[in-house]
Amino acid sequence: MAETLHIIGGGMAGSEAAWQAANIGVPVVIHEMRPKVETFAHRTGDLAEMVCSNSFRSDDDEQNAVGLLHWEMRAAGGLIMAMADQHRLPAGGALAVDRDPFAASVTAALKDHPLVRIEYDEITELPADGHWIIATGPLTSEGLGNAIAAETGKDALAFFDAIAPIIYHDSIDMSRAWMQSRYDKGETEEERTAYLNCPMDRDQYEAFIDALLAADKTEFHEGETATYFDGCLPIEVMAERGRETLRFGPMKPVGLTNPHAPDVKPYAVVQLRRDNALGTLYNIVGFQTKMKYGAQTSVLKMIPGLENAQFARLGGIHRNTFLNSPTLLDDQMRLRSRSHIRFAGQITGVEGYVESAAMGLLAGRLAAAEILGQPLQGPPQDTAMGALIHHITGGAEAKTFQPMNVNFGLFRPVEGLKGGRRGRKDRYKAYTDRAKTAWSDWLSRCTLDENQTV
Numbered sequence: 001m002a003e004t005l006h007i008i009g010g011g012m013a014g015s016e017a018a019w020q021a022a023n024i025g026v027p028v029v030i031h032e033m034r035p036k037v038e039t040f041a042h043r044t045g046d047l048a049e050m051v052c053s054n055s056f057r058s059d060d061d062e063q064n065a066v067g068l069l070h071w072e073m074r075a076a077g078g079l080i081m082a083m084a085d086q087h088r089l090p091a092g093g094a095l096a097v098d099r100d101p102f103a104a105s106v107t108a109a110l111k112d113h114p115l116v117r118i119e120y121d122e123i124t125e126l127p128a129d130g131h132w133i134i135a136t137g138p139l140t141s142e143g144l145g146n147a148i149a150a151e152t153g154k155d156a157l158a159f160f161d162a163i164a165p166i167i168y169h170d171s172i173d174m175s176r177a178w179m180q181s182r183y184d185k186g187e188t189e190e191e192r193t194a195y196l197n198c199p200m201d202r203d204q205y206e207a208f209i210d211a212l213l214a215a216d217k218t219e220f221h222e223g224e225t226a227t228y229f230d231g232c233l234p235i236e237v238m239a240e241r242g243r244e245t246l247r248f249g250p251m252k253p254v255g256l257t258n259p260h261a262p263d264v265k266p267y268a269v270v271q272l273r274r275d276n277a278l279g280t281l282y283n284i285v286g287f288q289t290k291m292k293y294g295a296q297t298s299v300l301k302m303i304p305g306l307e308n309a310q311f312a313r314l315g316g317i318h319r320n321t322f323l324n325s326p327t328l329l330d331d332q333m334r335l336r337s338r339s340h341i342r343f344a345g346q347i348t349g350v351e352g353y354v355e356s357a358a359m360g361l362l363a364g365r366l367a368a369a370e371i372l373g374q375p376l377q378g379p380p381q382d383t384a385m386g387a388l389i390h391h392i393t394g395g396a397e398a399k400t401f402q403p404m405n406v407n408f409g410l411f412r413p414v415e416g417l418k419g420g421r422r423g424r425k426d427r428y429k430a431y432t433d434r435a436k437t438a439w440s441d442w443l444s445r446c447t448l449d450e451n452q453t454v
Ligand SMILES: Cc1cc2nc3c(=O)[nH]c(=O)nc-3n(C[C@H](O)[C@H](O)[C@H](O)COP(=O)(O)OP(=O)(O)OC[C@H]3O[C@@H](n4cnc5c(N)ncnc54)[C@H](O)[C@@H]3O)c2cc1C
Pocket: 008, 009, 010, 011, 012, 013, 014, 031, 032, 033, 034, 039, 041, 042, 048, 049, 051, 052, 053, 054, 055, 121, 122, 123, 124, 135, 136, 137, 138, 139, 140, 141, 144, 221, 224, 319, 344, 345, 346, 347, 351, 352, 353, 354, 356, 357
């Protein structure tokens, strides 16, 4: 009998990790603290409870990156996808799920699995030895959070995210924007041109502040208290503090010359900074926000140069425990300082039910392969799974790391295809075709007990 894999947390990631590892033939113990210890968001003692919306988002596996992730998880015999399909609700192109029967059937499938045992206990220490996956999610209990922070250092474990919107570079109008660091600071040309600048005149700035003040905002969930740090106030809160606050904060126009109009001093400047090594994604510096998604897109498109912006992810501020994975985890999702511990799910810095389950699927397979003495390389970067794991364990900028949804900006460009809005349909189809081939190839190299079906 193979050695046991212990998984802390039976949410989206932990449940999927357990299913994958057990199906490969590795005994699994899931340690789940609910219902003994509750969180402010969960209502039941079931595994894989959906805490808020009941949507797995787009199910389009040709034109949408999350739809592609669905496809890859289905191809890998994923439990979360199988149960989501079984309890699907009508929702157009999206995959909406009947949440209670969904969670009940994930729980039942794992309880019935001969190689899975569930122990209802809270783990508050880092395990000293054995094989472990920590998948305790955005609401990791305080005891375990403190134990992780003691290992990683306080700065490498966050308890809130403060996400600024992220934009596809090829949707930015460079006839209005330009590349320049303030005061041309930097040793190299790359550093001197590290920021993408969008200028505003006075009327544009005043209209922007009005729109910010009027925009619909999201409230914090009940039980989710937020102490804004002065360094990461939402832009609309800054605007409420005074109409000039942003102009003296993230939108200050100093040290910059607009090459499109060198004689005109901008009244305010919005700056964007590269968000991934590929240079396909840019985040808006200092623009964390609690505006509702619809309001965000319309307000941010008022920024000159961003009129046609396509958003890879919108901003938000949430209670969210997550690691600085680019510095802490290796490409097998193992903690560099204690390689018998893997992390999976939202705590690794992915965001959303589907992404969390996907990272559980990978962690479960990688851990099981290691236990069976057949270590497995992670999936190729051209798959949705590979693009995500590559981003969180190395592709993302570690200094500004914030949680990420899967999106096509994480993929290596396909050569020879038209850029911009017009080429998008063909480009996305090329990404998803390439990903499916690479994923099928990777799966064929993994061992799976074919007798086990969902
Ligand atoms: C308030 C809120 C609203 C959200 N809304 C959405 C949404 O609408 N859509 C979306 O896609 N995502 C949403 N998310 C993010 C969502 O939580 C994740 O997408 C997903 O649930 C993460 O999966 P996970 O497995 O990493 O964590 P979880 O699903 O949260 O699972 C973690 C599990 O670990 C357990 N646990 C924690 N600490 C311990 C411990 N010390 N010992 C043992 N067990 C422990 C928890 O009880 C839980 O069951 C929301 C998150 C929050 C907090």
